[in-house]
Amino acid sequence: MQRIESGNVAAALGVMLAKTQVVAAYPITPQTPLTEKLSELIENGDLAAEYITVESEHSALAVCIGAASAGARAFTATSANGLLYMSEQVHWAAGARLPLVMCVVNRGVGAPWTVWNDHQDSISQRDAGWIQIYVNDHQEIIDTVIKAFRLAEAVSIPVMVCYDGYYLSHTYMPFDVPDEDKVDAFLPAFSYKHTLDPEHPENLNTVTMPFARADRDGVIQPGYMDIRHNLHQELRQALPIFEQIDSDYQAIFGRGGSPILSRYQCDGADYIVVAMGSLSNRIKDIVDELNGEGLKIGVLSVHLYRPFPQEQIIAALRDVKGAIVIEKALSYGNQGALFGDIKAVLYPCAQRPFIHSYIIGLGGREIKKADLYDAIKASCTASETFEDTSRWIGLNR
Amino acid sequence: MDDVKCIIRTSNSKPGPGDAGRTGSWRVERPVIDHQKCTPAKRQKSSCYLCWLYCPDGVISKELEPKIDLEYCKGCGICAQECPTGAIEMVEESSLIEEEKRSHAKN
Numbered sequence A: 001m002q003r004i005e006s007g008n009v010a011a012a013l014g015v016m017l018a019k020t021q022v023v024a025a026y027p028i029t030p031q032t033p034l035t036e037k038l039s040e041l042i043e044n045g046d047l048a049a050e051y052i053t054v055e056s057e058h059s060a061l062a063v064c065i066g067a068a069s070a071g072a073r074a075f076t077a078t079s080a081n082g083l084l085y086m087s088e089q090v091h092w093a094a095g096a097r098l099p100l101v102m103c104v105v106n107r108g109v110g111a112p113w114t115v116w117n118d119h120q121d122s123i124s125q126r127d128a129g130w131i132q133i134y135v136n137d138h139q140e141i142i143d144t145v146i147k148a149f150r151l152a153e154a155v156s157i158p159v160m161v162c163y164d165g166y167y168l169s170h171t172y173m174p175f176d177v178p179d180e181d182k183v184d185a186f187l188p189a190f191s192y193k194h195t196l197d198p199e200h201p202e203n204l205n206t207v208t209m210p211f212a213r214a215d216r217d218g219v220i221q222p223g224y225m226d227i228r229h230n231l232h233q234e235l236r237q238a239l240p241i242f243e244q245i246d247s248d249y250q251a252i253f254g255r256g257g258s259p260i261l262s263r264y265q266c267d268g269a270d271y272i273v274v275a276m277g278s279l280s281n282r283i284k285d286i287v288d289e290l291n292g293e294g295l296k297i298g299v300l301s302v303h304l305y306r307p308f309p310q311e312q313i314i315a316a317l318r319d320v321k322g323a324i325v326i327e328k329a330l331s332y333g334n335q336g337a338l339f340g341d342i343k344a345v346l347y348p349c350a351q352r353p354f355i356h357s358y359i360i361g362l363g364g365r366e367i368k369k370a371d372l373y374d375a376i377k378a379s380c381t382a383s384e385t386f387e388d389t390s391r392w393i394g395l396n397r
Numbered sequence B: 001m002d003d004v005k006c007i008i009r010t011s012n013s014k015p016g017p018g019d020a021g022r023t024g025s026w027r028v029e030r031p032v033i034d035h036q037k038c039t040p041a042k043r044q045k046s047s048c049y050l051c052w053l054y055c056p057d058g059v060i061s062k063e064l065e066p067k068i069d070l071e072y073c074k075g076c077g078i079c080a081q082e083c084p085t086g087a088i089e090m091v092e093e094s095s096l097i098e099e100e101k102r103s104h105a106k107n
Helices: A007-017 A032-043 A057-069 A080-085 A087-095 A138-155 A180-186 A224-253 A279-292 A310-317 A337-346 A369-381 B039-043 B050-054 B078-082 B093-106
Strands: A002-006 A074-078 A101-106 A131-134 A159-164 A172-176 A261-264 A271-275 A297-302 A304-306 A322-327 A354-359 A390-392 B029-033 B088-092
Touching: A002 A007, A007 A032, A007 A101, A007 A138, A007 A159, A032 A074, A057 A074, A057 A080, A057 A087, A074 A080, A080 A087, A087 A224, A101 A138, A131 A138, A131 A224, A138 A159, A138 A172, A138 A180, A138 A224, A180 A224, A224 A304, A261 A279, A261 A310, A271 A279, A271 A310, A271 A369, A279 A297, A279 A322, A279 A369, A297 A310, A310 A337, A322 A337, A322 A369, A337 A354, B029 B093, B050 B078, B078 B088, B088 B093
Parallel strands: A074 A101, A101 A159, A131 A159, A271 A297, A271 A322, A322 A354, A354 A390
Antiparallel strands: A002 A172, A131 A304, A261 A297, B029 B088
16 A cells, blocks of 8 residues: 655554564654654554553663563664663673664764764664664665564564664655555564573573583583674674565565665666665766766665675675765764775775765755765766775865 | 574573572672571571572572572672671681681691
């Protein structure tokens, strides 16, 4: 069924269709309408879930951790400083291998206080051990929320579905709402292997020695480092599993096919612009214009950011003349986060493109078409050698 | 997807002594019970047991002469703090170890 709604409502409908059993979330701009919609759906009886009200984001995720430990399908959502306030539990959920799904409605991080969009919030959590997916429009939001539950449950690793505050969360677009019966077939009821049971008490993630040791029954149990290595290995396995889940989804709903990276005009391109989120769609217009002027440029949108798709990035960029990374987050004191990741991936390649980096739109700074056009064109036509660091677009100095 | 199988390693375990290793080695001060002052020991009646109740590691036994499992006691001192008759004294572990070494050498 086609509907015209905001991105936040698209996310809420995805959570409803996934038959989520526990929702605990604390409102924060621009995520608030998502939690409001979920409480409305639960109040109306459209979603048979417990909505547990909490006093903070830290508690919101703690409640979801408890719920998932007890075998429930659980969801939360947040933005910016809310995500950072729950950060301790973010790391915990990954180490505890709980298949939660969280929407991060991307917003800049204070100080100074801002409510507007960039990607610094979720990028700052990239090393927490979660799967991170960045989506570009409303249809991708609802589809990805549903797929995220299946992915999280397949690998027992929590998934963040990240989408741009305001650009997607508060704008209205038409999208298809999948049929309930088909979603039920795609995403069966959840059963977690470690379920809390008062009859059979268990210790969950108590202090774990640096070394492997025998448990109560004399069975050798892994130490902390073994458990963390296993998380890393299984995060890497999430790549092919996500591709398979996407292809199952495509077989039922007819949408998908590029869950990890999506390519626009990349075949035969000399230059490729790399971006994440809704910015990728804006860049398509610039690329169309420049292609009309005789350049050969494509857009590569990175959806799956963690685990980082090394092989796919190499295949997409190895043979072009130049890659231009435009992003809304950075590792402060170093360079663009995605830029650094991409350079590292291409380093072992015998033949590799030049890579330029631009930082844009922090804290909602207007992203001007002319600025994008000038930067991309400069990168494709410049005779000078660019510095190996990020240039900032749109500064008002 | 059949060829990829997750092992899912976590630190979940069944409750039992030593789940967190031999934590007795963390101890700086050792609780020593004076049975002349300890209520159940003195009266030879099952009573009080506040030390047993408050011990966060569950290493104190509920006997007429309560015993502390030094293999796992971390020496937090809560039992000494809670004991209403002041029967539990926290004694520096190093001095006790020295004493034990000396008596061992004598024997």
